[in-house]
Amino acid sequence: xxxxxxxxxxxxxxxxxxxxxxxxxxxxxxxxxxxxxxxxxxxxxxxxxxxxxxxxxxxxxxxxxxxxxxxxxxxxxxxxxxxxxxxxxxxxxxxxxxxxxxxxxxxxxxxxxxxxxxxxxxxxxxxxxxxxxxxxxxxxxxxxxxxxxxxxxxxxxxxxxxxxxxxxxxxxxxxxxxxxxxxxxxxxxxxxxxxxxxxxxxxxxxxxxxxxxxxxxxxxxxxxxxxxxxxxxxxxxxxxxxxxxxxxxxxxxxxxxxxxxxxxxxxxxxxxxxxxxxxxxxxxxxxxxxxxxxxxxxxxxxxxxxxxxxxxxxxxxxxx
Amino acid sequence: xxxxxxxxxxxxxxxxxxxxxxxxxxxxxxxxxxxxxxxxxxxxxxxxxxxxxxxxxxxxxxxxxxxxxxxxxxxxxxxxxxxxxxxxxxxxxxxxxxxxxxxxxxxxxxxxxxxxxxxxxxxxxxxxxxxxxxxxxxxxxxxxxxxxxxxxxxxxxxxxxxxxxxxxxxxxxxxxxxxxxxxxxxxxxxxxxxxxxxxxxxxxxxxxxxxxxxxxxxxxxxxxxxxxxxxxxxxxxxxxxxxxxxxxxxxxxxxxxxxxxxxxxxxxxxxxxxxxxxxxxx
Numbered sequence: 001x002x003x004x005x006x007x008x009x010x011x012x013x014x015x016x017x018x019x020x021x022x023x024x025x026x027x028x029x030x031x032x033x034x035x036x037x038x039x040x041x042x043x044x045x046x047x048x049x050x051x052x053x054x055x056x057x058x059x060x061x062x063x064x065x066x067x068x069x070x071x072x073x074x075x076x077x078x079x080x081x082x083x084x085x086x087x088x089x090x091x092x093x094x095x096x097x098x099x100x101x102x103x104x105x106x107x108x109x110x111x112x113x114x115x116x117x118x119x120x121x122x123x124x125x126x127x128x129x130x131x132x133x134x135x136x137x138x139x140x141x142x143x144x145x146x147x148x149x150x151x152x153x154x155x156x157x158x159x160x161x162x163x164x165x166x167x168x169x170x171x172x173x174x175x176x177x178x179x180x181x182x183x184x185x186x187x188x189x190x191x192x193x194x195x196x197x198x199x200x201x202x203x204x205x206x207x208x209x210x211x212x213x214x215x216x217x218x219x220x221x222x223x224x225x226x227x228x229x230x231x232x233x234x235x236x237x238x239x240x241x242x243x244x245x246x247x248x249x250x251x252x253x254x255x256x257x258x259x260x261x262x263x264x265x266x267x268x269x270x271x272x273x274x275x276x277x278x279x280x281x282x283x284x285x286x287x288x289x290x291x292x293x294x295x296x297x298x299x300x301x302x303x304x305x306x307x308x309x310x311x312x313x314x315x316x317x318x319x320x
Numbered sequence: 321x322x323x324x325x326x327x328x329x330x331x332x333x334x335x336x337x338x339x340x341x342x343x344x345x346x347x348x349x350x351x352x353x354x355x356x357x358x359x360x361x362x363x364x365x366x367x368x369x370x371x372x373x374x375x376x377x378x379x380x381x382x383x384x385x386x387x388x389x390x391x392x393x394x395x396x397x398x399x400x401x402x403x404x405x406x407x408x409x410x411x412x413x414x415x416x417x418x419x420x421x422x423x424x425x426x427x428x429x430x431x432x433x434x435x436x437x438x439x440x441x442x443x444x445x446x447x448x449x450x451x452x453x454x455x456x457x458x459x460x461x462x463x464x465x466x467x468x469x470x471x472x473x474x475x476x477x478x479x480x481x482x483x484x485x486x487x488x489x490x491x492x493x494x495x496x497x498x499x500x501x502x503x504x505x506x507x508x509x510x511x512x513x514x515x516x517x518x519x520x521x522x523x524x525x526x527x528x529x530x531x532x533x534x535x536x537x538x539x540x541x542x543x544x545x546x547x548x549x550x551x552x553x554x555x556x557x558x559x560x561x562x563x564x565x566x567x568x569x570x571x572x573x574x575x576x577x578x579x580x581x582x583x584x585x586x587x588x589x590x591x592x593x594x595x596x597x598x599x600x601x602x
Contacts, residue, residue, distance in 0.1 A: 108341065124419060
């Protein structure tokens with residue numbers, strides 16, 4: 001089994017002038033602890049990228065640096081063509097930010113707040129991107145029409161989250177950061193949210209960087225998946241590309257003579273060929289499933305952690 | 321220049337909304353009414369007592385002093401409180417994530433606190449003008465109010481903002497109450513400062529509460545009452561000087577501290593504070 005280390009090149013590298021996000025060798029150190037050890041990735045306009053990784057892997061730190069909320073220790077970062085550490089209000093107007101926990105503006109009414117926050121973006125309206133998003137359309141897009149006159153503090157968890165998303169996109173951002181956007185959503189709200197993300201990416205050409213722990217969601221929404229573990233990008237590619245990286249076992253199901261069979265095999269093609277050679281027409285309801293994103297993810301993270309443990313052990317031995 | 325007009329436009333809108341919210345939220349209304357009730361209860365229990373050496377009711381002397389205290393309290397405590405809660409619930413971070421949001425936020429807070437000060441002051445003043453004998457305002461008095469109230473506001477609000485930036489969490493800000501109440505006790509608000517030891521008088525005169533109380537007394541009380549004041553005068557020049565010093569110091573220090581505080585705001589900082597708050601509850 002091969003161990004995956006370092007960033008993996010995607011099928012086609014993105015030309016430099018098409019990069020909305022360009023992060024190279026990003027490092028972050030708190031005191032004497034290194035949190036990010038050289039993160040490198042980029043994103044093109046209209047792309048949806050999911051950033052996955054175990055808690056404490058550095059996802060939030062990475063996003064906060066890109067949002068301009070945190071200063072990096074080292075590395076080159078370009079967000080919409082500017083360095084987020086020094087970029088101004090005009091740059092800020094082109095970004096949308098949805099963070100994990102908000103409890104703000106509890107006394108405001110939904111429509112009032114969205115209308116007010118929209119006025120900050122009016123100065124940055126362009127013929128190509130009229131800002132802000134008309135408030136009633138926006139409320140409808142996130143499904144809060146019935147709550148438009150309600151106080152923010154009285155919204156349910158899922159409604160509150162929709163409002164957070166609405167505030168994130170009120171300025172029609174060119175780049176949107178979503179940190180665990182669907183926590184607290186019921187399945188219907190989740191589906192509507194996924195439709196909204198597709199609309200933003202496909203119709204408005206918004207570039208989206210989202211973090212989630214829901215791998216199914218990542219697979220549905222993202223064009224590309226980045227896995228961050230131990231302060232490094234350990235994988236970068238579409239869900240299919242990632243599953244090819246892992247020599248996982250595929251699951252094969254079939255029926256024969258009225259009985260159901262399940263078998264796991266590393267080489268599914270060879271197994272199926274053998275199956276038909278033996279039983280021929282007796283095989284029905286054949287299904288072959290490649291390792292799911294969840295399995296791929298677990299394997300990649302486990303290998304990365306094992307690799308780090310081995311590296312630590314060897315350093316320890318060298319020290320002896 | 322457009323960013324200044326944007327900050328003014330969004331800030332006034334923001335302050336207007338938030339001021340209206342305080343008028344429609346029961347807890348906020350109570351905060352307007354409670355000090356008025358407490359103040360008049362105090363004055364009621366002072367009936368029959370007079371300012372030593374005069375025939376002016378002690379209550380009539382206390383009321384204007386308390387107006388001054390009220391302005392200092394709103395400027396210091398309310399501003400600090402608002403800042404701490406806005407930081408904890410993410411309002412400030414939201415402002416940071418919005419273009420020109422921080423300037424809009426600051427202008428909004430000034431408008432809000434200005435409105436709150438005005439409402440509280442009027443609530444306390446109007447009954448006094450009708451119910452308490454010995455209060456009167458002449459043309460000079462109105463003029464004094466015209467510079468005293470804004471100056472008191474500018475002298476205390478930046479300091480409140482600094483305190484709100486330095487303290488983390490609403491619990492800690494409660495610790496501020498203790499020294500503040502102590503300061504009120506020695507600032508001649510409820511009892512003339514003349515009867516306190518000299519060094520205590522010296523300490524009181526460093527802080528804006530004494531000067532705001534003195535200034536308010538000069539507006540509402542007859543000049544004969546200067547007999548019960550230090551230096552036997554309303555000392556307007558010194559009042560302007562001391563409050564002006566606080567204002568300048570505050571306006572120099574506050575932007576630095578606020579900028580430092582705002583720079584540190586991030587999603588994980590808000591989340592960490594939230595976690596701490598949850599631990600306190602459970």
